[in-house]
Amino acid sequence: MTKYTGLLLLFFLFTQCGEKGEDNNCEFDTQVMITHFVDNTIIPNYQDFNEKVNQLNNAAQEFTNNPNQDNLMQVRTDWKNAYLAYQSVAAFEFGPAIDNGFSFKERLNTFPANAPTIDLLITEGNTDINAQFKSSVGFPAIEYLLFAPTDVNEVLAAFTTADTGNNRLAYLTALTEDISSKSQLVYDAWVNDFRSTFINNTGSTDGSAMHVFINEYLRDYELLKNFKFKIPLGIFNGGSIEPDKAEGLYSGISIELATANLTNLINLYKGVGANGQNGDGLYDYLVCLKAGEEDGELLADAILDQFEVIQTQLNTLSDPLTDRLNDQKETVATLHTELQKNVPLLKREMVAAFGIKVSYQDADGD
């Protein structure tokens, strides 16, 4: 029985400690945070994206009816606005974004676009978008149609005077319609049932809203680092830059797109909503948990500081990235290094503190 007396004593002892250090207990409701994300970021962002995609689709229709330079410029503007808005929903690759038989991310933003295949499809007059590979569809494919070649008159000519002009117009509208219908599907799902399904999926175990959200947050961060910077920098390529693998290659808006992407991730971290509403973010949860306190600095602040370093570094660059890779390679490389520095903090330390398993693989532990 002595063992149990001992346990009781210990229990008592720690209860006492608990009363002294009341502020050490973390009372954080992750459901409140997730609800804030959904209502003030995810749904508004999808709504905004959906509106801009519809504008793009309308502009493309208008351009098909009247293929002139003004209408082309309008499609370009709307494409850019929609693409920028996409950067703020890219992190939400779960629920309706993957549950409808397609991956939103893959179908909308696989870059670089496969130009030869797209040309071939246009020659064939094939507009069956869903049957095509991910590298022939989505924003990068539209970009290819709208921005290559560089001379706007040549682009217009390709849509008008060229033999395949009508096919090209048809492919363009098929692309915008495809994005528009997918976007509508995802937005509707969120507004209808998925909002409550997601919010009520509490806890931190695999499949919970937190688990899914954090994993996709991290994946979006890694994609930002790897696909927008690491690969164009040539880090997998013996150090020889690969500008033709950049996002926003033909339009020259790579850095603007990356900035929008990063801003969304930082806002989620801070808990700032789409319209500036303040609420619980990942930062606040980390503060509550007092995670990784070292020499008076919390992990929460270390990540925030690093995000600021990254943002500052990104701000020193101006589009087009393809030029910067040539004339400011070191600056771009530094940006990549700074992005990399936040990986262990986010992907290992933060995730451990949240009790989330980063995994695309299921296994026992011990």
Place this chain on the structure above:
Amino acid sequence: MFSFQSYIQSSLNSIAKNYFSTNISQHILSIYRILFSGMMLLSIIRFYSKGWIEELYIQPTFFFTYDGFHWVKPLGEKGMYVLFFFMGLAAFFMMVGLFYRYASLAFFLSFTYVELIDKSNYLNHYYFVSILAFLFVLVPAHRSLSIDALIRPSLHHTHIPKWLIDVFKLQLFIVYFYAGLAKINTDWLLHALPLSIWLPPLADDVPIIGGLFRYHWMPYVFSWAGMLYDLSIAFLLLYRPMRKWAYLAVIIFHLLTALLFPIGMFPYIMIICTLIFFSEEFNEWINQRQPYTKVNKPSIAPIYLTALKWIFVLHFCIQILLPLRSHLYTGNVFWTEQGFRFSWRVMLMEKGGVCVFTVKDPSNGQEWEVWNRDYLSPNQIQQMSTQPDMIVQFAHYIRKVYQDKGIAEPLVYADCMVTLNGRRSKPFIKEGLELGQFKGRAAEIVRPQSKKAK
């Protein structure tokens, strides 16, 4: 003259003689066999149905083999399924007691073979299963309640030497006690780490007690209780008046761990395996129920018994010494992981790392970052990122891969950031150390655990 010393010696001798000549119901060992192999069969089916054979042994292209066992290789898609089927069949034959000697050996060998394929799949509980399977190979667990004994009645025994049951108890004792000793460290006891990291996020996941995880003293209660449980449970199970209560503690403890952590079958295996401590009670019960008219003395050849004794002596010497080997090395075993495996260090740390490998071609200064996913599964990457021996193995492999790509002398470097028990990530590998041809002890590549990250 009568000497005190010889008196002691002769008493000890007679105690030993008495001990080794005490018999106990064969049924105990037979039932234990049925329970163990039945659980193994279930585990194998579970493993198969989760698709892990494919994921862990067929899909990966590179495997982290063990020193001395580099010849252990996965057998390809068909081969692995056949091997697992064979293992399951062996477990089934063990359970029903058909061709028991061969079946138990087949199970032990096939299970251990699979475990030796890849370090990334190392789990203490797999190691535990291997050891138990090994013990089952040595003991005559098929002399009753088995098809073997049915077919050949001469095999049937009513009794076996008690010490053949006790080896299982000793094994369990070692597992628990070392698991408890490993918990006596400052992180576990004074900072309640890693439980302080693990418990709070589970507040919403665990029914009833979950709410308590928000209190910062709760992980301390769990840490201390866990340590005291591990250290004392084997003693309490051995002590008859406490046994029932101790077993209640076993059930509560393991069910709690099953509830809290993704540890698969392990809690249930332990709950079943500790039943062996009730051999005395069971023996009495069985004697009351069905008194033996004739005690069928075991006819195990004395030479075989002597050989067995020596095998067990050797086995337990290894079991006692192996977990202590980490004390021979300098540095924190949690950081360097030198002597970490096979030591019953269970659920002791929260460790995570991010490892970036770079290949340099000295002939032209070209540099490549290695995309780990091209060669490793997510699980392998995660395991490797914190374990120096695996980092070295992978670096050697990368060197070969780049040589095959046509680079004569590729240099391989690793930049790893590792976080241990919620502390901020620290650089893990010595800076600028070429790993592609590194030949020393793996722990030598590790930077001393500094307090502050640069």
